[in-house]
Amino acid sequence: MEPKQEHKLISHADILLIVGILILAVAGLFAWKKLETPGAYVDIMIDGDSVKTLRLDQDASYEVKQQVGVNTVVVQDGSVTVQDADCPDKICEKHRAISQTGETIICLPHKLVVEIKE
Ligand SMILES: [Zn+2]
Structure with missing residues (x-):
């Protein structure tokens, strides 16, 4: 069989x-x-217009140059800070690092908004 x-x-x-x-x-x-892997990114806006986006999962720094001055946005370990700002109040520079969606660092003298988005 x-x-x-x-x-x-x-x-x-x-x-x-x-x-x-x-x-x-x-x-x-x-x-x-x-x-x-976080899908979030940081949106850098001047006067409401997005000029640059950076991923939060990659360390980077971006120099925002304007006629009024310069702010350096730094992404490190998933957090965002503004460094080397030459605005008069330096509020953005003193702001603690942001990492959560919806958090912002605002530089009023430079009309700069750094916001974490998804
Ligand atoms: Zn500032």
Whole structure:
């Protein structure tokens, strides 16, 4: 008697199931990765116009040069600060680092707004 096909160790249905589980696992991994890396960025605006965006998950610094003066926006370890500002009040420079969506650092003399967005 010939061996019956359905007595194979792994049937086609099993392979489909395994492939399905693998796809789900990979999709889950991607979803998890997405959660892990912050999607937030910082928007640098002058007088309401966005001039530059920087990702929060990459350390960077950006010099905002205007006729009225200069502010350097620094991203470090997911937090944003304004450094080396030459505005008269230096309020932006003294502002604590921001890292949460919706937080802002404002430099009134330079009409500069640094806001964390998603
Ligand atoms: Zn300022």
